[in-house]
Amino acid sequence: MFSIAVAGKGGTGKTTLSALIIRNFLKSNKRPILAVDADPNSNLNEALGVEIDRTLVSIVDKIMEKKEDIPAGVTKERLLEYHLQDALIESEGFDLLVMGHTEGPGCYCAANNLLKDFMEKLRENYPYLVMDNEAGMEHLSRRTTRDVDTLLIAANPTLVSLKSARRIYEMTQKLKLKIKKAYLVLIENQPDSKLEEEIDIGLPVLGNIPYDEEIKKCSIKGTPLLDLPTNSLALQSVEEVIKKLKI
Ligand SMILES: Nc1ncnc2c1ncn2[C@@H]1O[C@H](COP(=O)(O)OP(=O)(O)O)[C@@H](O)[C@H]1O
Ligand SMILES: [Mg+2]
Structure with a gap:
């Protein structure tokens, strides 16, 4: 399995980059892909054109808070283990897993362990x-997802954004996450936002x-990025960026 995690401050273009990477993988037959939306404010599903009616957390909450309807002799943990699979939303070439809001009313320690096991199993089932x-990388820091082959930190070409990318990178170092390689990806999410001069923040720029x-x-019309015309400039440069990773 090859894993890419996209991080960065809100609004930099993480979701857009993630969706374009998925589109690139689909095109080059790198499938099935497990697409994970680990941002509670995110909308990766919209970028991918997938309707969602459940998240992993909503499934955990529903079962762990259930007071009745559990068959005799079955533990909640057992039932949860059985239903975690429901969190996967199937689509053409990829499945989407939306994590959802992490702050539940209780602490489900047993559920957290199940989640970890579940994520481990998923890693075996998907090659990508x-x-x-x-921005805070909650799920990575809680280790629901362990190692990452490539961490892409999205930043816009402004000093403020680059500094924030640097802080995110430092945080990943402090958390001792197992990240094989980390790169910066500069995203011009505004017209004419090119950098006047190169600023080195100690991370290699992938593209x-x-x-x-x-x-x-x-984004204005709410149409999925998977339907972008193939001559899209951003899509073409994502292809160049991905090539450099030599997956
Ligand atoms: N290459 C790009 N060209 C134009 N607009 C972009 C580009 N990348 C991102 N955007 C726009 O920037 C905004 C933020 O992008 P988004 O991917 O939602 O950021 P994040 O997930 O980091 O919050 C969106 O309106 C998106 O359409
Ligand atoms: Mg987002």
Whole structure:
């Protein structure tokens, strides 16, 4: 299994980058992909054109808070183990797993262990994993997902954004996450947002994603990025970026 995690401050273009990577994988027959939306404020499903009616956390909550309807002799943990699979939303070439809000009313320690086991099992079932993370990387830090082959930190070409990318990188170092390689991906999510000069933040730059009017259009109309025209500038540069990873 090859895993890519995308991190960065909100609004930098993480979800867009994740969706374009998924689209690139699908095109080059790198499938099945497990797409993980680990940002509670995220909308990876919209970028991928998938309807969602459940999250992993909603399934855990529902079962752990259930007071009746559990057959005699069956523990909640056992029932949960059985239903975790329901969290996977199947689509063409990829399955989407939406983590959901992590702050539940109780602490389900047993459930957390089940979640870890579940994620481990998933890693065995999919050759590719693309994970859209929240800025604080809660799920990575809770170790629901262990090692990551490639961490892509999305940043916009502004000093503020680059500094924030640096902080996120430092955080991953402190958490002692097993990340094989980390890179910066510069995303011009505004027109004319090119950097005046190169700023080195101690992370190799894997590539630049230029501003793309087609992406803005999708975002305004709410159309999935999987339907972007193939001549999209951003899509083409994601292809260049992915090539460098030599997956
Ligand atoms: N290459 C790009 N060209 C134009 N707009 C972009 C590009 N990348 C991202 N955007 C826009 O920037 C905004 C934030 O992107 P999004 O992927 O939702 O960020 P995040 O997931 O980091 O919060 C969205 O409106 C998106 O359409
Ligand atoms: Mg997002």
